Amino acid sequence: MNIQIPEYRYHTLVVTVENKSGVLARVASLFARRAFNIESLAVAPTDDEQFSRLTIVVDLESAPLDQIIKQLDKLVNVVEIRELHPGHAVERELMLVTVSAEPDRRDEIVEHLDRAGGKVLSVGTDLMMLSLVGLPARVDEFEDLLRPYGIVELQRTGRVALATLDDHDDAGR
Numbered sequence: 001m002n003i004q005i006p007e008y009r010y011h012t013l014v015v016t017v018e019n020k021s022g023v024l025a026r027v028a029s030l031f032a033r034r035a036f037n038i039e040s041l042a043v044a045p046t047d048d049e050q051f052s053r054l055t056i057v058v059d060l061e062s063a064p065l066d067q068i069i070k071q072l073d074k075l076v077n078v079v080e081i082r083e084l085h086p087g088h089a090v091e092r093e094l095m096l097v098t099v100s101a102e103p104d105r106r107d108e109i110v111e112h113l114d115r116a117g118g119k120v121l122s123v124g125t126d127l128m129m130l131s132l133v134g135l136p137a138r139v140d141e142f143e144d145l146l147r148p149y150g151i152v153e154l155q156r157t158g159r160v161a162l163a164t165l166d167d168h169d170d171a172g173r
Helices: 023-034 065-073 103-116 136-149 165-171
Strands: 010-018 038-045 051-059 078-084 089-100 119-123 127-134 151-156 160-163
Touching: 010 023, 010 065, 023 038, 023 051, 023 065, 065 078, 078 160, 089 136, 103 119, 103 127, 103 136, 127 136, 136 151
Parallel strands: none
Antiparallel strands: 010 051, 010 078, 038 051, 089 127, 089 151, 089 160, 119 127
C-alpha cells in the first residue's frame, strides 16, 4: 500500500466571508464537527466593510485539504476560498511577551531582541514587555530563547499571509 504524505503538513487558506455576526462561530463549528485541526487562525475586516478575511492554517494530518475546502465552501457566508501555496506567500506573526528581566540581565535580553528584529515596549522594575513580528518559525525560536529568562505572559496573533507579488501578477494576466 502506497500512502501519500503531503510535502507540507500545514497549508494556509484565505477565506473571505461576509462580515456578519456568527460567521466565525459557524466556521469554528465546522472545524470542530469534522475534527479538522486549526494550527492558526487570524480574523480581521478587509478594506471593504462588508467582508472579513480569515487566514486559517490547517493541519493536513487531520483531513485532506480538498475535504476542508469543500466543507468551507458549503457555508452560506463564505464568499471566496484561496489556498496560499507554501513558498508562494508572505507570512508574518506578531508576538507580545512579558519576561522576567532582572536589571543585570536586560542587556542580554535586548541583544537577543535586536538580533531578532524586535522592540522593547515597556520596562518595569523586574519585567520587560517585548514585541516581535516575523516568520512563524522565527517567532517560535525567539519564544524558546526567552524561556530561560521566565515568560510571565505571552500572546501571539497567529499567521497572517498574502500571496507573493509574482502570484498576483500571474493572476492578472
